Amino acid sequence: MTAMKEVTYRLRRFDPAHDEAPHWEEYRVPFTEGMTVLDGLWKVKELHAPGLAWRSSCRMGVCGSCGMMINGKPGLACNTQISELGGSVVAVAPLPNFAIIRDLVPDLGPMFDAHRALLPYLLRDDTEEQERPTAEYWQSPEELEHYLQFSYCIKCGCCMAGCPTYATDPVYSGPMPLTQSHRYNADGRDGGFAARKVVLFGERGPWRCHYAGECSRVCPKGVDPAKAIQIMKRELVFSYLRLRKQKCPSAATKRLEGVGRREGIPEAPVRTV
């Protein structure tokens, strides 16, 4: 097998100021070992198309900015090696199921609106303790396991791009917001199930999901939104049938008297804000 010297980028371009519809353009850039799809986009911008637009930030699969369609599959540009794509042509398009702002930049606003509507944060009655904490909310390692994998979500939108239901139903909240809603419902420190239920019981809830599982397949962080949505359906059905076990959010627990810090664990740095 001969070493690849050049790679061809097929990019979906769209400038709303000049174009009526998106179109494909091709650029050839030199290939270097270890090059990611994002590195190649920077090369295209440097050598051929200075006006090319996309989102990226951390370059290490953490921020979730560079979600895009890479050779027909949603993924992170910074986390995809060109050598793993199995060819010398890289087709890059913006995430589908969203309006295009420009070139490879999708409008993720509707996703974050749905996310916000499902209250993705801890909801508790003890506002004073949350504002001025005197202790920690207790949680066992087993309780942590209930939601840990769902907390790895970086909100890149790849699952939304892969979801066939979200593609056709604009009312459906989609896998990311629903998974994040479940992440907090499953948290032992949270008491917000009743508040989230108001939205989840309706047509923005998980009821249109028919378990295609594409959201889980494409997630670059290994989160399983399809699982979260099925567990959520079960919890909501049990709640409707009044079979769901009511849970109280875990109480704030003070540090035990006479129990010191284990040796060898460094102190946290002094707070600066």
Place this chain on the structure above:
Amino acid sequence: MIRDAKLWTWHVLAGIVILVFLALHMAIMHLDVLLGWFNAPGTHPIDWANVVARGKSVFFTVTYIVLLGAALFHGLYGLRNILLELNPPAWLKRATGVILLLAGLGFFILGTWVAVASHTLAGSV
């Protein structure tokens, strides 16, 4: 809005009812030739005497009506979900729901009348 959660829950429960009655149907109509639990020994489930005996039974008449209701709800709700995935405008969504509801009620009334009429007829034989 609580409607979707309610409908989906009853969709699942109707599916369970259908499964139970399907098992009963298989046991009575297909396995009983071997088992001999529900029909007279040496007879076939669709022999005239066995059909009339089931027709006279209040239990079977009730199960026919319950199965009819469960199957209609389960099937028509599923059909509604498929149609709504075509993303029709809001008025057509509502119209689809109303049409399927009326169709379901119509079939249920017709089927219930048939079940009750056959029960009455079998009683007169």
